[in-house]
Amino acid sequence: MDSTTKSSEYVAQLERVRQAVIRRGGSVTVGDIMSETGLGFEESKSFLNALMVTHEGTMRVSESGELDYAFDRRMIRRDYRSWWQRNRAFVLRILKLIAKGIIFAVLVIYFVIYLVILTAILTATRNNNNSRSDDGFSLNMMIWFFWGGGDQSSFGRTRRKPLYTSVYDFVFGPEEEKLDPLDVKTRCAQLIRAKRGVITAEDWMLISGQSREVCESELAQYTAEFEGEVEITNDGTLVYVFPDMMKSRHGASKMPTGAWEALEHPRPLSGNVDGGDGFVIALNIFNLLMAGVCTYALNYPMQSVGNDGLYYTYTLSENLGGGVSIWLGIFPLVFSALIFGVPLCRLPSNIKENRRRRAASVYKAVVGELALALSAHTKPTQIDTVKIIDRVNLRLARNGLEKATNGEIHTALSQVCEAFDGEVSMDDSTIVLFSEYDRKLAAAEVERDSRKLDQQELGRAVFSTDNDEQSDIEDDENRAELDRFSRELARSQGAAQYDSRYSDSRSAQNRRRSDEI
Secondary structure: OOHHHHHHHHHHHHHHHHHHHHHOOOEEEHHHHHHHOOOOHHHHHHHHHHHHEEEEEEEOOOOOOOOOEEOOOOOOOOOOOOHHHHHHHHHHHHHHHHHHHHHHHHHHHHHHHHHHHHHHHHHHHHHHHHOOOOOOOOHHHHHHHOOOOOOOOOOOOOOOOOEEEEEEOOOOOOOOOOOOHHHHHHHHHHHHHHHHOOEEEHHHHHOOOOOOOHHHHHHHHHHHOOOOEEEOOOOOOOEEOOOHOOOOOOOOOOOOOOOOOOOOOOOOEEEEEEOOOHHHHHHHHHHHHHHHHHHHHHOOOOHHHHHHHHHHHHHHHHHOOOOOOHHHHHHOOOOOOHHHHOOOOOOHHHHHHHHHHHHHHHHHHHHHHHHHHHHOOOOEEEEEOOOHHHHHHHHHOOOOOOOOOOOHHHHHHHHHHHHOEEEEEEEEEEOOEOHHHHHHHHHHHHHHHOOOOOOOOOOOOOOOHHHHHHHHHHHHHHHHHHHHHHHHHHHHHHHHHHHHHHHHHHHHHHHHHHHOO
16 A cells, blocks of 8 residues: 555545544543444544644543543644634734834925924914024024934933834834744643653643643643643543653653743833833824814914914915815824824723733742742742732742732732642641642652653664764664674583583493393
């Protein structure tokens, strides 16, 4: 059977298993797949593991100790992405470039136009009044004032980025830092190596600071990708075993840093964290006021007759022709209002995101206290709900975050207790015990000791792509073969000599018996 036929048969059987999962409502055991498809145990398990890699789902242990593959009912692929998800980054990049260009161009162009108009109005007013009180005014002075003195922002700080970037960051907020898509998987792999190839869901929950649901889904995916195994210990603890991850010449890895070591900071509404907002606000207010003045003068000319400046604006629009009311008044007025309006529209979502980050940071800080309690090796592992408040706030302070309220800490502690099976002590209501968590950790440790995956030996190299090294390997193999041949030859010669001596002895004995007879 050629490879193409094998591949098509594999795809057909995989689809058959997928349909069986759908018919069963997404939650199946290996036995369910065997009865639905007629496949053997190993084949059914292999196809379920393959589906767990590609589709959203988790692995669970039932009360009877059976392994349950729980997929999403819709069988959503992990790598599924809609057209928008596939092209979102490109489209947004193009829109950002266009938005940057438009915003910067409109702000600067209208700023210059309004400076010219303002200069003309002030000049006309001065000539009409035959006054020289404004001799000190010049266009250069206005440009310097609104431009922030060339190199300085409106608050006197040195601007460290271009003007167009300051304007864009004020309107649309800061650019989110791009995260490494493999960072989470790498940290999980490091945890597996540090735990000698056997981990529990609680191990990953402790390091990642994520919910049980998310961790179980990720471990199900990584188990299939890393060719791991899911086993159930004698006491019913679900462990994830990765024999191939421990095959190394360098031994176990160090524990990855816990999520509590780098907590999330609030997302600022503006990206101008080093100053620059004041300059953008002053520039836009100037344009907004001038747009309002022009809109009033161009749409209500009769009321503007009594004011030399406003009437000059009206006569200027008459000389320039129609449409000036829109492009010189209404459009910049609306545009300037939007520059202030967009950040205000982003404000609710920004507040919601910061609340999420705040809750996640406090939760991870409490998880860090659980990790600290585990390192104390006091059984059962326990947390004092009174003492934890000061320690959590100290951890937040080390990360540059504000102090948490008692309510925030107690809410996070309740979530940690639910995730790690904590329970309030019967003797002291301020102590939370994690006996069930200790039991699972002990069961995983027994599994590590029995498997000894960290003691696997790779042996010597038998092939190398380096020609010189390969020659050395072949020489070593030839010498080893010659040594084996020499030992075998010596052994065979020794056996022959023994057989000869034994034969001579038997012959002598037979002759003595003949003589006696």
